[in-house]
Amino acid sequence: MKALLLSACLALYSLSALAFSAPVPRQLSTAPLLYGLFVQEKSIQGIKKPLVSRGDFLVAKDKGVIWRTQKPFSAAVAVTGKGIWAVQGGSGTDPKETAAAPKRTPIHQGNLGATMGMIQKILAGDASSLEKAFQVEASGNDSAWGLSLKPKDAVLARFVARVSLKGGAHVDEVEYLEANGDKTHIAFSEVIESGGALSSWPALVLQD
Amino acid sequence: MFRKTLALGWALALAACAIWLALRLPKASLESSIFALLPERAGDAAVRSASQALRAEAEKRFLILFADQDPERATRAAEAYAARLKTSKAVAEAICAIPPAGAGRMLDFFSPHRYRLLSAQDRAALRQDGGALKDMIQRGLYLPPGVSGGLGFAQDPFGVFGRWLASKGSAAGGLTLQDGHLIAMVDGKTAVAVLGVLGPRGRGMEAQSALAADFAAAAEAARKAGPVEIIRSGFVFHELVAARQANREMTSIGSVSAVLLLILMLAVFRGIRPTLLGFLPVAVGCLAATAVLLLAWSGKVHLIAMVFGSTIVGVAEDYGMLFIAGLYEEGPWDPAKRMAEVGRSIFLGMLTSVAGYVALFFVPIPGLRQIGVFSIAGLVASWISVALWYPWLSKGLKPVGPASRRAAASLAARWPKVSRGYLAAATLALLAAISLWGCLRLSVDDDVRLLYAQDPVLKKEQDRASAVLKMPGTGRFFLVKGADRESILASEEKLLDTLAQADPAGNGILGVTSFVPSAARQSADLESLRKALAGGAAAGLARELETPELAARMTTALDGGSQPLALDAWLADPVSLPFRQLWRDSASVIPLPADLALSAQALRALAGAIGPGVILVDQLQDVTDTLAFLRRHLVWVLAVGAGLVALALIPMLRLRTPAAIAPAALGVAAGLGALGLSGLPLNLFALLALALILGMGIDYGIFIQESRRHRASALVAINLGALTNMIAFGMLAFSTTPALQAFGLVLGAGLGVAWLTAPCFSPSEGNPHAS
Known part of the structure; x- marks a missing residue:
């Protein structure tokens, strides 16, 4: 179960944390808030139709990550120091609805504080923890780079075959290849860095 | 000569004891676990077994x-x-x-049973609405990889196994x-x-x-x-800290008391032999008592019992002291004559002390019973040694010089006496009044944690770790019993569900059903998945995901993970290793977290609603309650004991009985008063100190009342004995264990008063001897 959690967390931070930053050697963004849009395309073994979803995401430096799917349906997931949550209500499912307080249902409960700390470190430009878990291969230059991550850990390798990232000023694309052959491609766009405080809905969602 | 044979036999018996101890003691297991001091829960074997198992598990990790x-x-x-x-x-x-292999083990073990295991949320969602399954699967598919649990569609098309595994995340306890x-x-x-x-x-x-x-x-x-x-x-x-402290305190109390005794005796008797004769009863007493204790408890002896016991046996020095104090009498030293003079006093003193400690036998706390056995065995052995050996051992001693004798006589003559004027009586009355005032301020605290000292550094570390790790609290657990396994598991499921609803901290509570649900629940979970699939979820998904063969494939997948999971299989697999204490002798054990807000009363009500097989066990509270119960009863045991001692004294001392008892009574009042004035709480251990004061105070009263013709030597014996005992016991007031502190304070104050007031009740010189 811890392996699952681990892969979940690594997936999330490799997706979101790296999404707005340049590759390992460069000084990365330390902005308190990062916001952007995503298009995710999953091709799953045994399912013919590619599963395409769109939405937005938010990374709050000391709080956690919100991954909000808007199409084909509304669903939000939050990762905080205390677990992974499915979020219902409030702006989670409908951007126009702002008054209602979000309802969080735990998908995973447990102390993720260490993982959150790692995300912060990677955001701050320290990729050593990433290199401990993955075999990292970098290519290209600052304006067009690629990064390929292969898990070193045997348990993690049961789930994750490879994670590849491409980008320039920000991460533009992530490809996540699972051990069972499922593939996920995520493209990011319109990434904004902000120094402001969280607005009320994300603050409630990421509350620990 | 009969007495000579007896003395020789006793010496041989003790020598045998010493040899046996030398062989046995290194192998003996000195118990220092605080729990071993506490009484076993009476009655319920399942409760006892679960308590022990949890305790052993907790002590091991x-x-x-x-x-x-x-x-x-x-x-x-x-x-x-x-x-x-x-x-x-x-x-x-x-x-x-x-x-890595260890981390993946859970996945491998549960996989064949995965569709009989639903997380509470999935179960609720599916029971409510079979159509929820389609939504659940679809939403899972669109989640970013890993977040849904990461098993992948091929292995876990419903996503329920991933969520079930994730819901066990709290089993890692915050790590x-x-x-x-x-x-x-x-x-x-x-x-x-x-x-x-x-x-x-x-x-x-x-x-x-x-x-x-x-x-x-x-x-x-x-x-x-x-x-x-x-x-x-x-x-x-x-x-380890407690053992080190007990060890250190035992050594320091023992050695300081021994050194002081040596200095005092050498100063008073000016010779090695009388000094050794002062030590001998204590040494013999401790030797015999240790042997008896090891025999009676077949080697499982508690360290604290030894500390208390050896302190109490220190009282036996009074016996040797009274005998040897005869060196302060006029005329040549005649051991046989001295024994005739004080033999009765010594016997009465031993008898009354033993009567006081017999009460400990009726206290059902193993540690206290050991103290009782150690003390009584030690005192009796000391008395036998004095009675049998001293007439021979002390032959040829030289009386002290005339100057020392005169000093002792003058001290005895000048000691204030109640019979001689109002001043002494008024002082004693004032002392009694202050003591009573202190008694009125007494507070009571029976918390079992006073029994052991908590190292402040360690406690802080433990508190921090507990806050981070959410470890189960100590000693509070539910025990679920039933006619068969299935009914136990069903009751436990009900209990866990209720707890999760009743308290936010109840969510993380683990039982065996957190891993192996009841057969009924397993079938119901599988059935609800099957129903939802057949009820349109499979067809709907196949249509929406544009994969027609999906419907048939999902049914096949369901069958691939539908093996029933048996408790025995889980218990036999290494995957259950950290959780095996949750199942004990055909009963389920559910340790409760420390941050559970529900009161014991609410928890009992909750258990009662489920069935008679669900029992709440609160070890610490139970023991604290027991200590309170015992304390309340020990007050009466002591009062009755004191009454019996008085009754036993009346035929011997007649009208002088009140005067023999008065020092002890004043001492008891002073001990309690000191406790009240100091703000330390009264507990069972302070009462045990009172038992000691009663015993020793009456000893002093008897020695004084019986010493009409040799008051000076009796006073020498009492002064010496009381001084050394007070120093030894007073040392306990510096112990780090709160219970020992209170014990030391009560004894120091009480014994001091009993000692100083006993000579005030001397019978006046002119009266004829009553016996």
Whole structure:
């Protein structure tokens, strides 16, 4: 179960944390808030139709990550120091609805504080923890780079075959290849860095 | 000569004792576990067995966090610590790095049963609405990889297994696996955990100090890796500290008392032989008492019983003292004559003391009973030694010089007496009034935690670790029993569901059904999945995902994970290793977390609503209640004991009985008063001190009342005995154990008053001897 959690967390931070930053050697963004849009395309073994979803995401430096799917349906997931949550209500499912307080249902409960700390470190430009878990291969230059991550850990390798990232000023694309052959491609766009405080809905969602 | 034969026989018996002890004592297991002091829960065998199992499990395990800003340094320190600790003979396991195979084990084990296991949320959703399944699957598919649990559609098309596994995340107790290490966050620092399990080990002093040395060496190794913060949590650390303290206190109290005794005796008797004769009863008493204790408890002797017991046997020095004090009498030294003079006093003193400690037999706390046995055996053996040996051993001693004799006589003559004027009486009345005033301020605290000293550093570390790790609280658990396994599991499921609803902290509570649900629940869960699939979920998904063969494939997948899961299979697999204490002798055990807000009353009501087989056990509260119960009863035991002692004295002392008892009564009042004035609470142990004062105070009263013609020597004996005893007992007031502190204070004050007031009740010289 811890392996699952681990892969979940690594997936999330490799997706979101790296999404707005340049590759390992460069000084990365330390902005308190990062916001952007995503298009995710999953091709799953045994399912013919590619599963395409769109939405937005938010990374709050000391709080956690919100991954909000808007199409084909509304669903939000939050990762905080205390677990992974499915979020219902409030702006989670409908951007126009702002008054209602979000309802969080735990998908995973447990102390993720260490993982959150790692995300912060990677955001701050320290990729050593990433290199401990993955075999990292970098290519290209600052304006067009690629990064390929292969898990070193045997348990993690049961789930994750490879994670590849491409980008320039920000991460533009992530490809996540699972051990069972499922593939996920995520493209990011319109990434904004902000120094402001969280607005009320994300603050409630990421509350620990 | 008959007496000579007896004396010789006694000497041979003691020699045999000494040889036996020399062989046996190194092998004896000196119990220092605080729990071993406490009474076993009476009656219910299942409760007892579960209590013991939980206790043994808790005592075996420990966890140490290495916290630092730099995770690398924390990891290095943890690894160094674990590596050093593994070399310890007493440590079975010290785990820092989790092997990959171990982490994947849970997945492999549960996989064949995965569709009989639903998380509480999935179960609720599916029971409510079969159509929820389609939504659930679809939403899972669109989640970013990993978040849904990461098993993938091929292995777990419904996603329910991933969610079930994830819902067991709390079983890790706030720790997260990262890079093969268990990690927690402590105040912004990364803490790497080392999990330890103690192996079978000797409880003896040597084994303990060896283990303590291993822990210290491991900590040293960790510090070499970096100046990290070390947070220890686990019973074993408290045990080691307590054992070290008890050991240190026993040594310090014992040696200080011995040295003082030596100095006093040498000063008073100016010779080695009388001094040795003063020691002898105590030495013989301790020897015999240790042997009796080891025999009676077949080697499982409690350290605290030895500490208390040997202190109490120190009283026996009075017997030798009274005899030897005859050297202060006029005329040549005649041992046979001296024995004739004081033999009765010594016997009465022993008898009344023993009568006082017999009460301990009726206290159903193993540790206290051991104290009782040790004391009585020791006192009786001391008395026998004095009675049989001293007429021979003291032959040829020289009386003290005329100057010393005159000083003693003048002290006796000048001691204030109640019969001689109002001043002494008024002083005693004032003393009694102050004591009573103090008694009115007495507070009561029976908390069992007063029984052992908590090392403040260790307690702080433990509290921090508990807050981070959400460890189950000590000693509170539910026990679920039933006619058969299935009904036990069903009751436990109901209980866990109710607890999760009733209290936010109830969510993380684990029972065996957290891993192996009842057969009924397993079938119901599988059935609800099957129904939802057949009810349109499969067809709907096949249509929406444009994969027609999906419907048939999902049914096949369901069958692939539908094997029933049996409790025995889980219990037999290593995957259950950290959780086996949850099932005990055909009953389920559910430890409750410390932060559960529900009161014992609410919990009992909740259990009662489920069935008579669900029992709440609260070990600490139960013991505290027992101590309170015993304290209330011991007051009466003491009162009755005092009454019986008085009744026994009346035929011997007649009208002088009140005067013999008065010092003890004043001493008891003073002891209680001192306790009230100091603000320390009254508890069972303070009452035991009162029992001692009663016994010794009456000794002094008897010695004085029986010493009409040799008052000076009686006073010498009492002064010497009281002084040394007060120093020995007073030392207990400096103990770190709150219960011992109260004991020491009560004894110091009470014995002091009994000693100083006993001579005030001397019968006047002119009256004829009553006996």
